[in-house]
Structures are given as structure tokens and as C-alpha cells.
Amino acid sequence: MGEVESAVEQEPYVITIDYTRCSGCRVCELACSLSHYQECSSNLSRIRLVEVTVAGVVAAAPTLCQNCCDPPCEKICPTGATRRDPESNLMTVAEELCIGCKGCVHGCPFGATAINPYRDAAFRCDQCGGFPVCVEVCPENVLSYWPLSVVSNRLRRKRKKMSANFSLPAPTVL
Known part of the structure; x- marks a missing residue:
């Protein structure tokens, strides 16, 4: 196996979260606890659903390591x-x-x-050994599992686009 193939196989993966899609169903929590402890319990889940309030609106936000x-x-x-x-x-x-x-x-x-x-x-979260069950069962596709390089490249492009659209006002002389 060549160096490039070996590096690709070892690339870390990350779970990404699209908070705008979460309905708060808690299926991810239950599936996690079931897969690790054969019990459906939020207390045994390695992914947590927390409630956040933004501009007076309560929303669910999955969180993990x-x-x-x-x-x-x-x-x-x-x-x-x-x-x-x-x-x-x-x-x-x-x-x-x-x-x-x-x-x-x-x-x-x-x-x-x-x-x-x-x-x-x-x-x-231990990412279920490379096959995160929370990602598989999420009915709203809130969770995704991507190579770190893909996520990093997307974030870099997004920041670049945001900075291109942002300009500081001209300084004023007092």
C-alpha cells in the first residue's frame, strides 16, 4: 500500500451538526444508549440534546465531544x-x-x-468505532459524518466568502 492510500485511510472523521434542522426528537440519544448499553436512556447517551433559547425561541441543540x-x-x-x-x-x-x-x-x-x-x-462520544449510530438514525439528517479535511475545506471556503463580502468603514478623522 502506498503512502497516499495509507494517509487517506487514517484521516480522522468528525460528526457535524446542522442545528437548524433539529426537531428535538431525541432519537439520537436513545439510539446511542441502546447501542452502547442495550438500554434506552438519555442518561446513558454519549450525545446530549440541550435546549437553547435564541431571541426568545427555544430550540434543541445536539452536543457531543x-x-x-x-x-x-x-x-x-x-x-x-x-x-x-x-x-x-x-x-x-x-x-x-x-x-x-x-x-x-x-x-x-x-x-x-x-x-x-x-x-x-x-x-x-466514541463515534461508535467509526460508524456513529446517531448519524444513521437521525430522521432530520441533523448529524453527518465527514472526513476532517472535507469539513475544514468547507469552513475555509465559507470564511473566505464571508470576508469577501465584509468591508470595514473608512476611518474618520477627528
């Missing part, structure tokens, strides 16, 4: 249980090291880490 470049959850973990997996590049929790202190829960700016009520250990 963003696998931050400089993750606060990793810095705050006293045992080293929260760490980046070198193979998948995802943030993971080594349950055997987790003491359930909730530091990572409080440190996550996205609210994506939770404590498993049965194991008293932190847990977060």
Missing part, C-alpha cells in the same frame, strides 16, 4: 483517565483510572462529557 486540540478535560483530570487515543485521535476515558470526580464534566465547554450512573466513571 468536539475532540478539542487543547482539551480542558484532559488538563483537569487528576488521574490521566481522560486522554487522546493515539490511533483514533479521539478523546477517551480509561474507566479503570476514572475516579468519578467530575472535573472533566465541569471542564468541558460543550457539556459533552457525562458520568455513567452505573459505573461512576466519565464517558463521551
